[in-house]
Amino acid sequence: MSGIYRQEDFFTNNAPVPGELQSLRSITPVGGVVTTSLDKAAGWARSSSLWPALFGLACCAIEMMATSGPRFDLARFGSEVFRASPRQADLMIVAGRVSAKMAPAVRQIYDQMPDPKWVIAMGACASCGGIFNNYAIVQGVDLVIPVDIYVAGCPPTPEALIEGINLLQQKIAAGAPSPRDPKEYAPEVVSDPNLGRVQK
Amino acid sequence: MTQTSDESKNNPEVEAIPTEPSLLDLERFPNVRKSDFRAADGTPTFIVPAEEIVDVLRHLRDEGRFTMLEDVTAIDWYPREPRYQVVYNMIALEREKVIRIKVELSGENPTIPTVTNLWPGANWYEREVFDLFGIDFEGHPDMRRIEMPDDWDGHPLRKDYPITGKRRAAVPANWLRLEGRSGPPQTN
Numbered sequence: 001m002s003g004i005y006r007q008e009d010f011f012t013n014n015a016p017v018p019g020e021l022q023s024l025r026s027i028t029p030v031g032g033v034v035t036t037s038l039d040k041a042a043g044w045a046r047s048s049s050l051w052p053a054l055f056g057l058a059c060c061a062i063e064m065m066a067t068s069g070p071r072f073d074l075a076r077f078g079s080e081v082f083r084a085s086p087r088q089a090d091l092m093i094v095a096g097r098v099s100a101k102m103a104p105a106v107r108q109i110y111d112q113m114p115d116p117k118w119v120i121a122m123g124a125c126a127s128c129g130g131i132f133n134n135y136a137i138v139q140g141v142d143l144v145i146p147v148d149i150y151v152a153g154c155p156p157t158p159e160a161l162i163e164g165i166n167l168l169q170q171k172i173a174a175g176a177p178s179p180r181d182p183k184e185y186a187p188e189v190v191s192d193p194n195l196g197r198v199q200k
Numbered sequence: 201m202t203q204t205s206d207e208s209k210n211n212p213e214v215e216a217i218p219t220e221p222s223l224l225d226l227e228r229f230p231n232v233r234k235s236d237f238r239a240a241d242g243t244p245t246f247i248v249p250a251e252e253i254v255d256v257l258r259h260l261r262d263e264g265r266f267t268m269l270e271d272v273t274a275i276d277w278y279p280r281e282p283r284y285q286v287v288y289n290m291i292a293l294e295r296e297k298v299i300r301i302k303v304e305l306s307g308e309n310p311t312i313p314t315v316t317n318l319w320p321g322a323n324w325y326e327r328e329v330f331d332l333f334g335i336d337f338e339g340h341p342d343m344r345r346i347e348m349p350d351d352w353d354g355h356p357l358r359k360d361y362p363i364t365g366k367r368r369a370a371v372p373a374n375w376l377r378l379e380g381r382s383g384p385p386q387t388n
Binding site: 100101128129133134135136139140143194195196197198199 | 352
């Protein structure tokens with residue numbers, strides 16, 4: 001839906017989705033007042049400026065770099081600012097296989113990110129272990145942290161990652177609830193996701 | 201070590217590769233013998249008793265000018281005995297020669313003297329062999345795991361170590377998720 005909205009549109013099914021609020025600048029008869037729910041405004045703001053944390057673990061990171069590069073240009077979707085500090089990021093793109101030794105670091109960086117925060121599991125390895133069904137690789141990063149979007153591929157193309165980010169933006173704008181944190185319902189799995197450490 | 205002795209007999213090209221036994225003075229070390237196997241790349245290979253490994257490597261470094269310790273690794277021949285082979289690859293840069301020294305070990309907790317006194321760079325190689333094969337290097341200054349987590353159970357590159365570890369069954373990844381994928385568990 002696009003074009004000029006009138007004030008009565010907000011009380012009908014024609015209400016604009018949050019991403020289209022910019023066009024309200026061109027409304028002449030309303031007089032500069034926009035009414036919306038706080039959740040919609042916050043969802044629009046959050047979905048339009050996702051800042052990912054740098055978390056390239058394996059070959060998927062190459063595709064993630066290409067995604068933010070000039071050819072595929074993730075900046076079109078307001079998400080190009082990769083931050084080296086988790087304190088400044090609200091999206092973690094787990095790009096690659098997570099080893100049993102890396103899993104505590106993944107969890108720590110996720111815990112250091114301020115709320116609200118989201119996670120994309122990029123590629124087969126981060127989603128389910130991929131071809132590495134062995135002692136060293138965690139069988140999916142959702143055993144350690146809650147995952148919002150799974151992007152398939154080995155590795156996924158930049159277009160696939162962009163679609164995953166777009167899906168996440170729609171999810172945020174719609175106010176969908178976050179997935180459950182595995183630390184709540186399976187803390188023993190979070191501390192030892194591949195069951196390889198010495199039992200005490 | 202992909203060649204078996206039968207294959208090398210039937211393969212005239214492999215048979216033609218010289219092994220250069222002159223690289224190691226076998227009269228000085230009577231307990232050292234040539235390997236029964238012949239490497240496909242022609243690297244001369246010798247098998248050394250564990251207690252003589254430091255003397256042999258010092259002799260090769262000082263007299264044979266094999267100054268560069270290229271690699272220390274190991275092989276598990278389970279269930280054959282002796283089960284383990286520790287492998288030292290060395291290069292004489294000036295002479296453009298290579299040599300391979302093997303030590304055969306057996307038992308559940310095999311031990312071998314360290315060579316970090318000869319090459320400090322052997323430190324991390326030996327830690328890796330200890331981490332993955334459980335071979336203990338006597339006299340090593342820092343005998344800790346290097347790749348697996350410190351509290352890991354077992355040595356993964358041993359042939360009798362299960363591929364998915366000792367406590368996790370070798371099942372598809374979805375079977376591990378009794379709670380379902382991320383999100384509230386299904387109720388019905």
